[in-house]
Amino acid sequence: MNKTTTLSLSNLDIGYTKENPLIESINIEANQGDLIALMGLNGSGKTTLFKTILGETPSIRGEIEVGNSSHEIHKNISVVFTERIDIYGFTVADMIAQGRAAHTNIFGKLTSHDKEVIQEQLIALNLEDIATQQINSLSDGQFQKVMIARALAQETQVLLLDEPTAFLDVKNKRMIHDLLHSLASSGNKTILVSTHDVSFCNSYCSKSWVIDNKRLKEKNPKEITELFFD
Amino acid sequence: MTLTKKFIALLFTLGVLSFLGIVLGSVLVPLDWSNELIFKLRIPRTLTAIICGAGIAIAGLLMQTIFRNPLAGPSVLGISSGSTLGVAIGVFTMQSIGETWLNEKFSLSILAVLGAMLVTAFILGVSRFVKKSNTLLIIGLMMGYFVSSVVNIFSFYGDKTNLQSFVYWGLGSFNKEIELDTLSIYYIPIILIIILVFFLQKPLDVLLMGEKYARSLGLNVSKIRWISILFAGVLVGVITALCGPIAFLGIAVPHLARNFIHKSSHKWVIPFTLVMGSVLGLICDIIARLPGMDGNLPLNAVTSFIGAPIVVWIVFKNKMV
Numbered sequence: 001m002n003k004t005t006t007l008s009l010s011n012l013d014i015g016y017t018k019e020n021p022l023i024e025s026i027n028i029e030a031n032q033g034d035l036i037a038l039m040g041l042n043g044s045g046k047t048t049l050f051k052t053i054l055g056e057t058p059s060i061r062g063e064i065e066v067g068n069s070s071h072e073i074h075k076n077i078s079v080v081f082t083e084r085i086d087i088y089g090f091t092v093a094d095m096i097a098q099g100r101a102a103h104t105n106i107f108g109k110l111t112s113h114d115k116e117v118i119q120e121q122l123i124a125l126n127l128e129d130i131a132t133q134q135i136n137s138l139s140d141g142q143f144q145k146v147m148i149a150r151a152l153a154q155e156t157q158v159l160l161l162d163e164p165t166a167f168l169d170v171k172n173k174r175m176i177h178d179l180l181h182s183l184a185s186s187g188n189k190t191i192l193v194s195t196h197d198v199s200f201c202n203s204y205c206s207k208s209w210v211i212d213n214k215r216l217k218e219k220n221p222k223e224i225t226e227l228f229f230d
Numbered sequence: 231m232t233l234t235k236k237f238i239a240l241l242f243t244l245g246v247l248s249f250l251g252i253v254l255g256s257v258l259v260p261l262d263w264s265n266e267l268i269f270k271l272r273i274p275r276t277l278t279a280i281i282c283g284a285g286i287a288i289a290g291l292l293m294q295t296i297f298r299n300p301l302a303g304p305s306v307l308g309i310s311s312g313s314t315l316g317v318a319i320g321v322f323t324m325q326s327i328g329e330t331w332l333n334e335k336f337s338l339s340i341l342a343v344l345g346a347m348l349v350t351a352f353i354l355g356v357s358r359f360v361k362k363s364n365t366l367l368i369i370g371l372m373m374g375y376f377v378s379s380v381v382n383i384f385s386f387y388g389d390k391t392n393l394q395s396f397v398y399w400g401l402g403s404f405n406k407e408i409e410l411d412t413l414s415i416y417y418i419p420i421i422l423i424i425i426l427v428f429f430l431q432k433p434l435d436v437l438l439m440g441e442k443y444a445r446s447l448g449l450n451v452s453k454i455r456w457i458s459i460l461f462a463g464v465l466v467g468v469i470t471a472l473c474g475p476i477a478f479l480g481i482a483v484p485h486l487a488r489n490f491i492h493k494s495s496h497k498w499v500i501p502f503t504l505v506m507g508s509v510l511g512l513i514c515d516i517i518a519r520l521p522g523m524d525g526n527l528p529l530n531a532v533t534s535f536i537g538a539p540i541v542v543w544i545v546f547k548n549k550m551v
Contacts, residue, residue, distance in 0.1 A: 087438055089499075090495070
């Protein structure tokens, strides 16, 4: 791994059977500050790749190196999913505090550092005004923003987002895309976003990883347009 | 009102109700500590209502969190029926077995715990394959009916004397007319588990976000689920063995607690559920005694009378219709 490499996949085969892997021979790296679009048709293995990186699904072969030498995935990778969760009785600040669960003691007691981190995220993502608002009263766009703040409060180097804007309208999509772009460029995070949105990939992302024909390759905007529109 | 003030108000209510629980009943007993009736009957009964009310409410809370379903609870998902089956097997087979291998009540409790855990484990196993919570509830209800039918078969073939005591036990009561020493055998596991549940507050909070997020935060989801099942199963089993199946308190109290404090974090919900469970347990017990009249109403008639409207309110409030 280079100094700035945060995620490295080498000789990796993923899927559920050795005989028929979903993606094979993955050799790819992500660096600090990268905003990467992970693209591929439905069923091509995007979610399985996420699950494998998160350690939920074992890989068939190969190696995954994430962040520092720590084996605790949750201290290196945080994640935001597509679906909105149905949760009652949590304020915006409470939800962001959940991101600290990876660092707090057995009772989940927040230290002064934890509180500082939560406050930082509230300010950074412009959520201060709604900090005490109940999470179930938020719009879908605001909700995803809070979930991203929660993931950032986890203080990991790598952030995985599984189709985070799939259910959002154009305005909210743009707000989330702008946010991800600024987080990657200024925050030195590595952000990997699975998406079907080619314009997001071309306009915002520094890299595009495309799954095609059981292979994961980095491709340029022209190749992507050709692949998905021809 | 701040949360602390709300908690103090609840504790005060609990104190007042405990006093009423001791003095009220078919006979109005003045608070005279030399009166045998107080020590032998009223204090054990009041303590049982406090401890079992709290225990069954905590079992309901654990189940609602691990199933992520507002309608989960010991009586809805057939867990209480599982305990009842355990007790039925014990009551109707022990006589044929002859001398039991352990103290009869103790072995009944173990059977009740096993019955409760068996049904909970079954429901949890099914929940892995069933995505929709409504489907899971229907499976739970059917499981309850199925287990009840097995209980009925046992009752049909069972000894008639045992049947009478079994039916009476099934009506539910906090009034056990048992010495405090014996009662403490039941109290200890309930209190112990309640204390241990406080150590689960962080993982339970994380579980509220769903399994996927919980895993991404490093939580061993299946371990927490199984610990919660074990705790809920022991609580329901021991309480059912002692008081009979108690309907609705387990499902209703956690909702009342959440709505009272407008929070779902277990740091707050656990203590409020505990005290509200005791308060509601005492209220139901006091109503069941019908002050000034002989005899007691079945506890389940009272808990259902109060609990069922609360559950309907939950369904409407969560727009489940």
